[in-house]
Amino acid sequence: xxxxxxxxxxxxxxxxxxxxxxxEMIGKITTVASGNTFNQGxxxxxxxxxxxxxxxxFGGNDVMIFWSLPEGVYWTISDNFALASAxxxxxxxxxxxxxxxxxxxxxxxxxxxxxxxxxxxxxQFGARVWSAAGSLLFDSGRLSLSPHQAPLxxxxxxxxxxxxxxxTLPAKPAFLLPRSVRIEDTYDGTSARPDDVSHMRRWWGxxxxxxxxxxxxxxxxxxxxxxxxxxxxxAGYAEDYTYGNTSGMALPIINAANYD
Amino acid sequence: MGGFNVTNGLASWRADGTPILAxxxxxxxxxxxxxxxxxDGSGTISYPNLNGxxxxxxxxxxxxxxxxxxxxxxxxxxxTFTVMPASLNGTSIRLIVFAV
Numbered sequence: 001x002x003x004x005x006x007x008x009x010x011x012x013x014x015x016x017x018x019x020x021x022x023x024e025m026i027g028k029i030t031t032v033a034s035g036n037t038f039n040q041g042x043x044x045x046x047x048x049x050x051x052x053x054x055x056x057x058f059g060g061n062d063v064m065i066f067w068s069l070p071e072g073v074y075w076t077i078s079d080n081f082a083l084a085s086a087x088x089x090x091x092x093x094x095x096x097x098x099x100x101x102x103x104x105x106x107x108x109x110x111x112x113x114x115x116x117x118x119x120x121x122x123x124q125f126g127a128r129v130w131s132a133a134g135s136l137l138f139d140s141g142r143l144s145l146s147p148h149q150a151p152l153x154x155x156x157x158x159x160x161x162x163x164x165x166x167x168t169l170p171a172k173p174a175f176l177l178p179r180s181v182r183i184e185d186t187y188d189g190t191s192a193r194p195d196d197v198s199h200m201r202r203w204w205g206x207x208x209x210x211x212x213x214x215x216x217x218x219x220x221x222x223x224x225x226x227x228x229x230x231x232x233x234x235a236g237y238a239e240d241y242t243y244g245n246t247s248g249m250a251l252p253i254i255n256a257a258n259y260d
Numbered sequence: 261m262g263g264f265n266v267t268n269g270l271a272s273w274r275a276d277g278t279p280i281l282a283x284x285x286x287x288x289x290x291x292x293x294x295x296x297x298x299x300d301g302s303g304t305i306s307y308p309n310l311n312g313x314x315x316x317x318x319x320x321x322x323x324x325x326x327x328x329x330x331x332x333x334x335x336x337x338x339x340t341f342t343v344m345p346a347s348l349n350g351t352s353i354r355l356i357v358f359a360v
Binding site for chain 2: 007008009010011012013014015016017019020021022023062064080081115126127140141142143144145146147148149150151152153176177178179180181244245248249250251252258
């Protein structure tokens with residue numbers, strides 16, 4: 001790039017770079033509770049409830065989804081992104097983990113940002129930025145992504161311990177949530193069915209917001225026996241692994257009120 | 261309109277005055293969605309056009325990798341991937357990367 005444009009904020013932090021897209025909010029996902037409650041032996045007697053809603057038309061692009069979450073309970077996100085191959089109108093959701101009888105006020109709302117080129121607006125005043133290849137990166141007539149804080153790094157999931165994050169939240173925070181899963185399975189299969197699981201435990205990285213404080217936790221959400229078929233002729237073994245990093249992740253936050 | 265005192269940079273508003281991009285907002289450039297198949301193996305992506313900046317990563321799906329970010333001796337940020345044993349059954353990794 002021999003010509004281009006960069007825009008900085010008042011603190012001299014970079015907001016727009018001539019090589020990179022400023023993703024545009026293209027729609028919201030309003031979820032409702034299915035009404036079902038599940039208990040899979042999670043820690044503290046927690047049960048979970050699922051919430052689902054329909055996504056907007058992605059316009060053939062990948063998307064990422066920021067979630068506004070009701071306060072006071074732990075949440076894991078079923079969907080924080082979707083590839084273009086997922087059709088618009090697909091279902092997206094979140095899971096609440098809470099004690100039985102807990103009243104959850106409201107429901108998660110997803111804010112969907114397209115990762116494709118920005119659609120040119122009809123505004124006659126404003127600013128637009130294009131890449132060297134001619135794709136529209138920013139249009140001031142669109143709902144541009146603007147982080148509430150710089151996407152700060154270090155978002156740990158303490159192993160079973162609650163971690164309180166030092167974040168100042170906007171009026172209506174919505175989060176792009178990392179996903180981290182730990183799995184521990186005990187296998188007790190047969191030579192013909194070696195993958196039969198006799199006991200499974202699952203931990204999910206979860207987030208809770210209470211009175212402006214963000215907490216994260218590796219939550220034991222499933223701890224249950226299963227019944228392998230024809231077990232016994234192969235010695236059982238345990239497999240314990242974690243998908244992905246459990247620390248050093250960023251937690252981008254937007255003020256969802258600006259996008260309502 | 262909008263009530264900003266714009267001393268640097270660029271601001272955008274909705275018609276009702278709601279700020280979208282404000283000079284008092286945080287920085288942070290969206291770099292992209294990174295997909296890496298297990299068959300791509302371990303490796304490093306360097307970002308020379310983001311010289312002097314550091315990467316911030318959101319792990320959307322870790323698949324069969326662990327990852328780390330750093331800055332090389334020339335000030336170029338990079339993202340490294342380490343593939344995990346096949347026995348863990350992981351698939352593609354999906355990360356959202358920002359630069360600050």
